[in-house]
Amino acid sequence: MRECDKVQSSATGKSKLRESYQEAGLTIKKLADKTNISEDTIKRLLGTKPCPNGVERWQVTNIAKALGIEATDIVDPKDWNADNSLPPEFESLIAEKIKTFCGRQFVFKAFQDFIKENLCGYFTIIGDAGMGKSSIVAKYVSEHKYPCYFNILVEGRNRPELFLKSIRQQLIHRYELQNSADADLPTLLAKVAGKLPAGERLVIAVDALDEVEQEPGENLLHLPTTLPDNVYFLLTRRPYHLGKKRLSVSPGVAVKELDLRDDQYVNFNQDDIKEYILFVLNAESDYKDGLRKWIQERGIFDASFVEQLANKSENNFMYLRYVLPAIAKGDYNDLSLKQLPDGLQEYYQNHWVRMGLEDKPGQLMEIVLYILLEIGTPIDCEMIAGIAKEDKCDVEAVLDEWVEYLKQPNVDGEICYSIYHASFLDFLKAKRKMDSKRKLFQDVNQRIFEYFEREMA
Structure with a gap:
């Protein structure tokens, strides 16, 4: 990472910067004095002074730290992390997951708050299959270019040694670590923590802990019980039985779980599901014409279609991933909106029957x-x-x-x-x-x- 690189504020970053220093009761001059940065530099970031060549990264970092926001609140994450790249083994998966990504801002905010409130720690997103956990991780790492690993049971990519090999390669490349070809994860994290510039953090995102295959005993994937300051893990998993929980940490390492199934998130989930349906209905070129035709033939208003299908989805994005294309292709031309399957498992059973597998088993x-x-x-x-x-x-x-x-x-x-x-x-x-x-x-x-x-x- 080259601290001398220059960056520019985004359109939303200019507004965020102005809003943040005003909320903090500061003027441009007071912010300049507080951060030891010139008023002209702050004005360049605000867009009130020309900025053809950008400003130094460390200046953005100092300003963000003083205001309690992230550097990526001021500079577009894609520009801020331009020197970092996603691991090639997961590029196509990430691209597929974020293609129609919608919402989930409440999850990202909760994780950002966790980082701000703790020196280090593990943040775990819990949810049933199809609730969008992998897509959340994919969206986060696509924007921030943090190291990541996706456990994939059906591809056999779910063993601790494969996880360590991938993360080791990513950290060595990203932070130019020397003599680390055989280093274990605690050693790698300690080396990275020692190289982090002031105000920067390391986040490692790991998807689908429930798909890990490992002998009983230590933490899943041998995740460390202690973490250096400014090092965080963003994890996802399906619900475990209490006895199968496999993450033990030492005192001082913060742990937080966000369960997407909790009642407090029902309205957020519903809003995101509806946003996704509207996106596919209005913007997804592959399916919108077929969906429009199906809706119009039944005299259904858009709002009613979105509301009823959201309820049938039971807040499951995987359900919509299957049902919306099926409607568009004409698979449900013989059904009304109310007759569509309720929930993902009923969808699978309905499809099983429609393919004739119930009547003629063994084919x-x-x-x-x-x-x-x-x-x-x-x-x-x-x-x-x-x-x-x-x-x-x-x-x-x-x-x-x-x-x-x-x-x-x-x-x-x-x-x-x-x-x-x-x-x-x-x-x-x-x-x-x-x-x-x-x-x-x-x-x-x-x-x-x-x-x-x-x-x-």
Whole structure:
């Protein structure tokens, strides 16, 4: 990080700076005296004096610290963090998560308040599958360019050693750490803390602690029990049973949890859900025409559509991610607004029935899904066909039918497939429990065993 770099205030930053020094009871002269920065520099940041070349970063940092705000309140986060980059392994995931991001300002404010009130600590966002936890992390790191790690169960990217390797590389690159190729996390954090310029902090964002695979004992991902000053972790997870909670810290390390399911956040969640529906209805080019047609054919007012669909979503963004495109594509042309499924699990069951899997169990479509569930890591179409003992073209047709539920990573030049989201995994696992009479899962596992036996022969 180069402290000599020059930056300029954003349009909203100018207003924030003016508002902040006035709220603090200061004039431009008093703020200049308080920060040992010239009045001209402050005027350049306010936009009342020309600023063709920008001002020094340290000057913005000092002003922000004096006013109790962030440097990124004055300078656009993308400009402030321009020298930092996102880890390539997560770039496409982050881009996909923030493409239609809306709201969640109450979460960002709560985390910012936590940072201001504590010297260091762990802040955890808790919520059910589909409540937008990963998107919150993606949005935060896309703006601030902080180090991050996304645990992804279905890709096998959820082990402590993989987390440490990724974070180590990010910290070494970002802070130019020497002799750190084999350093553990506490050592890395101590080195970074010693290099942080005055007024700056390190935030490490880690998504989906509930998907981590690790032996019982220490903190998940071996997160340190102590943290240096100005070092914070932003974590997300689904709800745990009390006995499975895996984060112990030493006295002096602040810990806070924000549970998106709490009653105090109901109205915030509803507002964000409605904002998302309106965004897709009015701005999302892929679906807005189909949605408009569906609404107009039923004589529904926009406000009523937004209100009723928000209630049906049960504050779940994943529900909307599936239902809104399905409406636009005509999948629900035979249903009224009131007949749409209620909640994510009912949506999955409704889709299961509409695809004919309830009436004709054991067909190729169901076998393919169960293969993906049992294998658990991305596999290519040829392997799926080999396990199912079916023609590759028939398997490809099934995969096309379920494309919105599947990830398609490129592994060694081959397009592979895995289940997209943990909530759909949960749905399939529930089907596995109910399937004991038909023994279909035993059949699938036998096919998997026979496939690998053939391949090894």
